[in-house]
Amino acid sequence: MIATAWTVARRELAAFFYSPIAYGIATIVLLLNGVFFYIYLSHPAVDGDLKQTIPFFYGGFLFYWFLALLVPPILTMRLFAEEKRSGTIEMLMTAPVTDAAVVLGKYAGVLAYYAALWLPSLLYFLLVRALGGEPDFGLVASCLLGTLLVGALFLSIGLFASACTSNQVLAAAAGLVLNLLLFFLPLLATLAIRPATKELLERFSIYEIVFSGFLTGLVDTAHVVYFVSLAGFFLFLTVRVVEARKWK
Amino acid sequence: MIEVEHLTKDFARTRAVDDATFRVEPGEIVGFLGPNGAGKTTTIRILTGFLPASSGAAAVAGHDVFRRSLDVRRRVGYLPENVPLYADLRVEEYLGFRSRLKQIPPRERRRRVEAAMERAAVLDVRRKLVGALSRGYRQRVGLADALLADPPVLILDEPTSGLDPLQRIEVKNLIQGLKGEKTILFSSHILPEVESVCRRVLIIHRGRILADGTPDELVAKLGGRVRYRVEFEPAPGPADAIRAALESVPGVLAAAPETPEPTSASFVLTAREGADPRIAVFRLAAAKGWSLRELAREASSLEELFARIALEMAPAAAADGGGPAAPGGGAP
Numbered sequence: 155m156i157a158t159a160w161t162v163a164r165r166e167l168a169a170f171f172y173s174p175i176a177y178g179i180a181t182i183v184l185l186l187n188g189v190f191f192y193i194y195l196s197h198p199a200v201d202g203d204l205k206q207t208i209p210f211f212y213g214g215f216l217f218y219w220f221l222a223l224l225v226p227p228i229l230t231m232r233l234f235a236e237e238k239r240s241g242t243i244e245m246l247m248t249a250p251v252t253d254a255a256v257v258l259g260k261y262a263g264v265l266a267y268y269a270a271l272w273l274p275s276l277l278y279f280l281l282v283r284a285l286g287g288e289p290d291f292g293l294v295a296s297c298l299l300g301t302l303l304v305g306a307l308f309l310s311i312g313l314f315a316s317a318c319t320s321n322q323v324l325a326a327a328a329g330l331v332l333n334l335l336l337f338f339l340p341l342l343a344t345l346a347i348r349p350a351t352k353e354l355l356e357r358f359s360i361y362e363i364v365f366s367g368f369l370t371g372l373v374d375t376a377h378v379v380y381f382v383s384l385a386g387f388f389l390f391l392t393v394r395v396v397e398a399r400k401w402k
Numbered sequence: 403m404i405e406v407e408h409l410t411k412d413f414a415r416t417r418a419v420d421d422a423t424f425r426v427e428p429g430e431i432v433g434f435l436g437p438n439g440a441g442k443t444t445t446i447r448i449l450t451g452f453l454p455a456s457s458g459a460a461a462v463a464g465h466d467v468f469r470r471s472l473d474v475r476r477r478v479g480y481l482p483e484n485v486p487l488y489a490d491l492r493v494e495e496y497l498g499f500r501s502r503l504k505q506i507p508p509r510e511r512r513r514r515v516e517a518a519m520e521r522a523a524v525l526d527v528r529r530k531l532v533g534a535l536s537r538g539y540r541q542r543v544g545l546a547d548a549l550l551a552d553p554p555v556l557i558l559d560e561p562t563s564g565l566d567p568l569q570r571i572e573v574k575n576l577i578q579g580l581k582g583e584k585t586i587l588f589s590s591h592i593l594p595e596v597e598s599v600c601r602r603v604l605i606i607h608r609g610r611i612l613a614d615g616t617p618d619e620l621v622a623k624l625g626g627r628v629r630y631r632v633e634f635e636p637a638p639g640p641a642d643a644i645r646a647a648l649e650s651v652p653g654v655l656a657a658a659p660e661t662p663e664p665t666s667a668s669f670v671l672t673a674r675e676g677a678d679p680r681i682a683v684f685r686l687a688a689a690k691g692w693s694l695r696e697l698a699r700e701a702s703s704l705e706e707l708f709a710r711i712a713l714e715m716a717p718a719a720a721a722d723g724g725g726p727a728a729p730g731g732g733a734p
């Protein structure tokens with residue numbers, strides 16, 4: 155199970171390096187991240203204050219969420235949909251591998267790629283230090299953890315969407331819509347009248363959790379559990395969808 | 403090795419497999435024949451655990467295909483119909499990936515991949531991208547994959563489709579080379595091809611197994627009688643006389659001139675089931691001093707069989723259930 159999941163993960167990770175779309179995404183993410191890092195850093199309001207730049211970069215600013223919501227469904231759209239369209243799923247599922255191993259493997263592969271998109275941002279801070287700045291690497295680590303957990307959740311949703319269709323575009327669109335729903339519904343909390351409702355919604359708001367949690371340098375176990383269990387739930391649903399083929 | 407009992411598969415509107423029952427014994431090579439849409443691929447997909455059956459049961463290598471799917475998949479080498487392979491990998495990378503997926507022990511992987519590539523004759527394209535291969539080579543890479551884990555059972559869905567005649571023969575030889583070593587079920591549209599490789603043939607039509615036996619038995623059952631063609635040079639005499647002489651040979655039920663002329667040089671003989679009158683016909687010709695130019699068994703044509711199956715669906719199905727084929731048909 156672990157061995158086959160690992161095999162699938164390696165294959166999927168490698169496939170990203172053959173995929174023009176993945177290169178496009180990587181270019182855009184790395185380029186824009188670099189540009190925005192520079193903008194944040196040199197913004198007069200921030201005035202070179204790393205304490206503000208770091209959280210800005212990892213979720214304090216709208217641009218981050220544009221990437222966080224949009225990139226995962228594009229990375230995951232291919233994973234099942236394309237196998238179904240091209241028929242390779244038949245080869246995959248008639249090999250002696252469990253459905254769960256395939257789902258986990260694909261997930262691990264895309265998660266590793268997503269992590270690889272964000273890890274270079276560490277370089278920015280190393281560069282800043284080399285240039286004489288003093289970035290708080292504890293804060294960077296907690297922000298990066300938040301980024302990876304948000305990614306883990308949205309990727310699991312994207313994978314689920316991909317398992318539901320054989321059309322990549324549809325998979326990406328469905329993933330994006332689910333992500334947006336999950337992201338924006340709790341933001342309606344600001345409109346809530348009863349304080350209890352408002353508080354409840356805020357507790358489940360991804361933005362709130364990231365903003366007042368990871369971005370402040372505090373890692374709350376409950377927050378980690380929230381993301382991990384939600385991602386686990388969508389992975390479970392994905393396995394179910396993949397299995398459903400067998401019950402038709 | 404493969405046991406199928408009352409297998410039925412319904413899709414939304416079609417019954418793709420209808421109460422199919424058959425067995426394949428260990429070491430047997432069995433051909434699975436049927437026209438387009440007969441249900442071959444569906445049956446095979448159920449056997450390989452890709453699709454569930456609607457009802458009935460199937461077991462491969464002693465394991466139920468549904469409840470013990472993993473055990474079955476470990477023991478089956480499967481070549482799907484359209485050979486869907488990852489186009490972005492090189493041939494040896496692809497087979498390496500498959501060998502890990504099939505949990506071949508790390509130390510044996512290289513050797514197994516090499517052996518499979520050699521057996522399927524894809525060594526010369528090992529560095530090529532799968533997506534850049536010709537249809538025939540893809541088919542062979544699929545075959546290499548099926549052989550990779552050295553499984554006791556091979557299930558091949560139209561392994562020769564899309565191949566040129568030479569490659570066809572190669573694949574046929576490959577399958578023949580596995581005789582005795584593996585249990586093989588392979589589907590095809592082409593009867594002569596199946597005939598040359600395997601002793602037993604299953605015929606499926608509209609989801610029903612219509613016949614199960616040796617090609618000769620099938621021809622006898624579905625197509626009436628085995629036929630022989632005899633040709634003289636020159637025509638030895640009036641057609642009627644020769645016809646009467648040929649019909650007097652034991653085992654020959656009827657002889658019909660191929661041309662309407664009064665002095666036909668060639669005749670088609672319909673023989674009794676199990677009888678081979680060729681030697682007797684030769685002796686007759688020798689005794690009479692007729693110079694024989696050709697004496698051959700007519701290749702049984704699948705198209706003819708299918709046409710017959712389609713036309714006589716009901717009687718053929720009935721005959722399948724009850725003893726030898728009813729007389730009728732056969733003689734032209």
Ligand SMILES: Nc1ncnc2c1ncn2[C@@H]1O[C@H](COP(=O)(O)OP(=O)(O)OP(=O)(O)O)[C@@H](O)[C@H]1O
Pocket residue numbers: 413414416417418436437438439440441442443444445483
């Ligand atoms: N996924 C599916 N959904 C609905 N109907 C299907 C599906 N797969 C097959 N069928 C139907 O089941 C029947 C049997 O199809 P199958 O592919 O098993 O035939 P086949 O014998 O393999 O034909 P061919 O020689 O063309 O490969 C056909 O009528 C087909 O339309």
Ligand SMILES: [Mg+2]
Pocket residue numbers: 442443444483559
């Ligand atoms: Mg088919």
